[in-house]
Amino acid sequence: MSMTQIGLLTGLVLGLAGAFGGFGAFVFVLVFGGLGLLVGRYLDGKLDLSQFSGRDRS
Incomplete structure (x- = not known):
């Protein structure tokens, strides 16, 4: 499993742990999933x- 996948899963789990239901929760999970994805892609x-x-960088 790549760091990108681990970062995405971590962000989604943290988002789910922080919110339970409704449109606000959907947005919350989406934001944490995106942040997890960005961190994972950076680490990769x-x-x-x-x-x-x-x-x-030259």
């Missing part, structure tokens, strides 16, 4: 955040 090296820091 598939997400480059250097473009946001204003510094080049």
Whole structure:
């Protein structure tokens, strides 16, 4: 299992643990799932955040 998958699952589990029902809970889980996915992709090296820091990697 890749770090991306682990990050996504972790975000979804945390979101489910924090909310139980309704549209607000859906949005809550969606946000935590997205954050988990981003963290997992960063740990896998598939997400480059250097473009946001204003510094080049050269």
